[in-house]
Amino acid sequence: MTSDYERQxxxxxxxxxxxxxxxxxxxxxxxxxxxxxWGYTQVIPPTFEFYESxxxxxxxxxxxxxxxxxxxxxxxxxxxxxxxIPIARIVATKLYDQPMPLRFYYIGSVFRHEEPRAGRxxxxxxxxIELIGARTPAADAEVIALALxxxxxxxxxxxxxxxxxxxxxxxxxxxxxxxxxxxxQVKAAIxxxxxxxxxSILRALxxxxxxxxxxxxxxxxxxxxxxxxxxxxxxxxxxxxxxxDELTEVVERLRASVQADNVLSVDLTALRGMEYYTGVVFAxxxxxxxxxxxxxxxYDELIGHFGKACPAMGFAIGVERAMMALPAQNARLGxxxxxxxxxHAECYEQIVAARRAxxxxxxxxxxxxxxxxxxxxQSLGARVLACRHKGKICEG
Amino acid sequence: MRGLTVALPKGRLFExxxxxxxxxxxxxxxxRSDSRRLMFADERSGSRMILVKPVDVVTYVExxxxxxxxxxxxxxxxxxxxxxxxxxxxxxxxxxxVAGTPEQRNANLRLMTNLRVATKYPRLTRDHxxxxxLSAELIALSGSVELGPAIGLADLLVDVVDTGRTLRDxxxxxxxxxxxxxxxxxxxxxxxxxxxxxxxxWLAQMQIASSQ
Numbered sequence: 330m331t332s333d334y335e336r337q338x339x340x341x342x343x344x345x346x347x348x349x350x351x352x353x354x355x356x357x358x359x360x361x362x363x364x365x366x367w368g369y370t371q372v373i374p375p376t377f378e379f380y381e382s383x384x385x386x387x388x389x390x391x392x393x394x395x396x397x398x399x400x401x402x403x404x405x406x407x408x409x410x411x412x413x414i415p416i417a418r419i420v421a422t423k424l425y426d427q428p429m430p431l432r433f434y435y436i437g438s439v440f441r442h443e444e445p446r447a448g449r450x451x452x453x454x455x456x457x458i459e460l461i462g463a464r465t466p467a468a469d470a471e472v473i474a475l476a477l478x479x480x481x482x483x484x485x486x487x488x489x490x491x492x493x494x495x496x497x498x499x500x501x502x503x504x505x506x507x508x509x510x511x512x513x514q515v516k517a518a519i520x521x522x523x524x525x526x527x528x529s530i531l532r533a534l535x536x537x538x539x540x541x542x543x544x545x546x547x548x549x550x551x552x553x554x555x556x557x558x559x560x561x562x563x564x565x566x567x568x569x570x571x572x573x574d575e576l577t578e579v580v581e582r583l584r585a586s587v588q589a590d591n592v593l594s595v596d597l598t599a600l601r602g603m604e605y606y607t608g609v610v611f612a613x614x615x616x617x618x619x620x621x622x623x624x625x626x627x628y629d630e631l632i633g634h635f636g637k638a639c640p641a642m643g644f645a646i647g648v649e650r651a652m653m654a655l656p657a658q659n660a661r662l663g664x665x666x667x668x669x670x671x672x673h674a675e676c677y678e679q680i681v682a683a684r685r686a687x688x689x690x691x692x693x694x695x696x697x698x699x700x701x702x703x704x705x706x707q708s709l710g711a712r713v714l715a716c717r718h719k720g721k722i723c724e725g
Numbered sequence: 726m727r728g729l730t731v732a733l734p735k736g737r738l739f740e741x742x743x744x745x746x747x748x749x750x751x752x753x754x755x756x757r758s759d760s761r762r763l764m765f766a767d768e769r770s771g772s773r774m775i776l777v778k779p780v781d782v783v784t785y786v787e788x789x790x791x792x793x794x795x796x797x798x799x800x801x802x803x804x805x806x807x808x809x810x811x812x813x814x815x816x817x818x819x820x821x822x823v824a825g826t827p828e829q830r831n832a833n834l835r836l837m838t839n840l841r842v843a844t845k846y847p848r849l850t851r852d853h854x855x856x857x858x859l860s861a862e863l864i865a866l867s868g869s870v871e872l873g874p875a876i877g878l879a880d881l882l883v884d885v886v887d888t889g890r891t892l893r894d895x896x897x898x899x900x901x902x903x904x905x906x907x908x909x910x911x912x913x914x915x916x917x918x919x920x921x922x923x924x925x926x927w928l929a930q931m932q933i934a935s936s937q
Contacts, residue, residue, distance in 0.1 A: 446787075491918045522912075525813040549811070551925045594921060614915040619789015621915065 341443075341451030352658045353454070356648060357436050359483045360456040364434035367475050369458050372433040374415035380405035382418050385634050388604025394441040408440035413603070413628065413643055416459050421636030429462025429639070436648075449647065457625070457645035464629060464640035466575060469609045470582035476613055476623045476644045477587060484655055485615050485622070490592060491552075492611045493599025494576045495626070497560075500569035501543055505536055515544065520600040524548045540565050552594040560597060579609055605631040609642070618654045622647055664691035667706035668714040669698055676716050683714065690714070729772045729916075729923050732786055732794035734779035738908050741816040742795040746774070748934035749927060780804065783911065792916035792924060798906035799885050803846045809912040811928055814935050817908030821849060823900045824892050825874050825881040830900055834859060837880065843873025844883040853883070853903045871895040 338344070345353060361371070377383075377398075384392050384407065396408040409415055412435045424431060436456040445451060456479075460472050473490060480488045498519065502512060511534060518527035527548045531541045543563045553559065560573045576595070583593055602610050608627030615622060625644025632639040665688040668680050683690045697705055698716065706713045731751065733742045743756055753765040753774045765774045775791060779800045785791040787806040797817050801810065823842075825832075834840065835858075843864045844850045854861040864879050873879035875895050883903065886892060892899065910931060917924055 487919075489918050522809045522811040523813075524811065526810075552921060594918060596918070612918075614918045616919050617789075619787065619913050619915045 339451070341445040343450060347662060348658060348660060349652075351660050351662055352655075353648060353652060355658070355660070356483050356652060356655075357454070357456060360479050360646065360648075361434065361436060363479045363482045364456075364458055364475070367432070367458075367471075367478075369432040369434040369475075372412075372416055372419065372435050373437070374409065374412065374419060374435070376438070377406050377408045378415060378418075380407040382635075383407040383409055383414060385414060385418075386605045386631050387414065391441070391604070394443050396440045396442055410439055410441050411603070411645065412437070412439065412455060412457060413459060413605075413631065413645075416461075416643075417628075417632045417641070418635045420461055420639060420641075421632045421634070425637040425639065430468070431461040432458065433461070434458045450649065454648035455645040456648050457623075457643055459641055459643035461632070461641040462639055463642075464627075466578040466582060468642060469579040469627065470586065472625060472642045472644060473579070473583055473609075473611050474586050476611070476625060476646070477592065479646060480613060480615070480623060480651065483651060485651065487616055488592065488622075489594065489614045490611055491594050491596045491599060491614070492576070492580065492609065493596050494572055494609050495600060495606050496572045496608050497569060497576070497597050498547075498600055500566060500572050501540065501547065501563070503566060503568055505534075505540075507534065516600050519544065519548045519598050522548050522550070522598055547597055550596065550598045552596060556595045560595070563597075576609065602626055603628070611644070615654050618650065620650060622650045622654060661710070663709040664689040664711045666690040666714050667702065667709060667711045668692045669702055669716045670694055670696055671716040671718070673716065673718055676714075676718070679714060679717075728920065729770075729793060729927055730791045731772065731774045732782045732791035733774055733776055734782050734794075734796055734800075735776055736779060738779065738795065738797060738817045739776075741814075742908065745814060745816075745931065745934050746795070748937065749930040750934075751927075783808065786911050786913050789913045789915050791913070792920060793910060793912050793927065795908055795910055798909050799846065799849075799904065801909065801911060802904065802906075803848050805848055807914065809914060809917055810909050811912060812910040812931055812935070814908040814910065817906070819885045819887050819906050820902050821846060821883060821904040821906065822886050822902050823853070823881055823883050824871075824886075824897045825900055826896065827898050829874075829881065830898050834881075840881065841879040842881045842883055843870050843879035845870055846883055846885075849903060850883040871897060 380397055383395060387410065391410055395410055398406055400406055416433060420431065437454065438452050439455050440452050442451060458475060460468050477488055477490055498516065514530050518530055524545060528545055531544060543565050546563055557577050561570060564570045564573060580593060580595065587593065599610055599612065602624055605628045606626035607629045610626035612621035613623040623644055623646045627642040629640040632641055666683050668690055670692050680690050680692065693702060693705060702715065703713055731746060733739060751767050751770060751772055753767055756765045756774065763776050777785060779796055782794040782796040783801055783804040783806045786794040786808050799819065799821055840859060840861045841864055842850055842861045843866050845866060847863050847865050850863055864873060866873065870882045870884045871891055873882050874897060889899065912924055
């Protein structure tokens with residue numbers, strides 16, 4: 330009996346072939362090339378690990394989305410849901426005494442059991458980098474500039490980057506002693522910019538009016554050229570001023586390297602993203618696509634979870650989302666040459682020579698010759714490499 | 726505020742939504758006529774308005790097919806979509822409540838096993854009962870939810886109430902309020918960055934228009 334499932338794919342997965350498969354591979358090579366040029370080398374973590382490693386610091390939501398299964402000893406394993414957590418484990422357990430900073434890039438599938446939406450499936454491809462062992466504005470600026478450059482080199486124009494800072498929100502809530510659920514509520518309202526909702530949440534929390542006012546103003550944040558003054562006006566303690574000063578330095582460094590107006594904006598309500606983010610965070614957008622193509626941030630406490638503490642920052646590009654933003658490519662997939670299948674050593678040498686010269690040579694294993702072979706080659710847009718012993722009987 | 730696509734909900738919130746959008750400076754002629762057109766242009770600002778079912782407003786905005794939209798918070802929270810919601814509007818106020826027969830008002834829900842709840846809002850209902858540690862069997866209906874308890878299909882219902890008249894007419898009483906809602910403006914996250922100038926200008930004008 331055949332199962333109803335054997336011809337189907339699980340929800341949220343897809344098959345890629347022909348032009349789409351070629352386009353994705355080309356995109357991945359383009360990204361890898363850019364990462365290499367900036368001095369990043371590849372890291373290839375395994376596809377699955379112990380659940381404990383993958384779930385570490387993943388946050389409640391991502392943890393719910395993990396694909397979990399058992400090995401034969403009854404241990405729980407999980408498919409990776411991002412690359413940053415496995416890389417943090419590798420650095421903390423194996424590379425902690427290497428010269429810092431370390432620069433890694435990665436490309437591969439990640440797996441999340443979420444409702445497929447917004448251009449994301451349950452298996453999707455991330456291409457990204459991690460800059461490990463540096464906690465400077467120069468490091469923040471390099472990571473953001475590389476994200477921008479990577480999107481530009483794969484052909485995306487008009488990329489816009491929105492920059493936030495997790496530590497600013499933390500500074501505004503410093504010393505209040507709020508419970509984690511209360512912080513989560515405030516954070517959720519601010520990051521949705523739900524000012525009215527935030528006001529009613531804050532009314533129930535013990536804090537001075539000045540702080541309450543600053544938080545409500547934060548939820549109503551609008552980027553402008555004078556963002557820095559606006560941000561300082563929200564500051565209520567030395568810590569928050571310092572965070573803005575650091576952010577200013579990152580933005581100024583970026584302005585110098587980005588070479589385009591209106592590419593950067595500052596959004597202090599950007600508090601989403603991975604739960605392990607601790608500092609500067611950012612997301613990149615292009616016109617016509619309703620979601621971010623790249624997102625990243627600083628995570629200075631994640632690596633310490635696995636061993637020796639080490640500051641780091643990185644980003645991940647959603648490769649499928651980037652593909653949605655690019656026009657469909659009409660890359661030529663067919664062969665350049667269709668060769669007649671015969672068994673002459675000298676004919677075969679011609680085939681080998683053409684392949685060495687970089688041509689795509691297809692041998693017609695169905696044994697066509699003459700007009701039939703020419704018609705077949707024409708249908709593929711290729712030239713013919715006919716047997717040189719025309720009319721003679723092929724030997725062997 | 727050039728080039729914005731605004732999604733407005735058909736039905737209950739449409740008239741007030743259109744009023745406030747027009748007061749914000751966008752003009753969509755013929756939007757009130759009974760034609761079956763679903764898309765209207767404001768040539769002057771290069772903006773357009775699309776007219777869709779309330780539940781679809783959130784979908785259009787989440788995917789960026791519309792930059793901004795107006796929708797009831799009940800629909801927004803039920804959908805669970807990831808959008809910005811910067812402005813609450815002064816109309817469309819309603820509440821999502823748990824209701825049942827008068828006897829149930831005094832019943833201890835924790836002691837009721839096999840609690841069956843009829844609703845158009847499965848997500849909000851599931852979350853509400855789960856937060857209280859109650860396991861409820863959801864009976865998803867698409868309308869006339871009041872019939873559920875009245876006819877014995879369900880023990881309770883979760884639905885939106887405006888004046889509460891429909892509940893009373895069907896012999897039901899409110900047990901508790903889950904959520905207070907009003908109409909609100911939602912904004913696509915990418916549009917907030919890509920078209921920030923237009924979006925911010927429009928939001929500022931909407932704020933003025935809606936507080937008049």
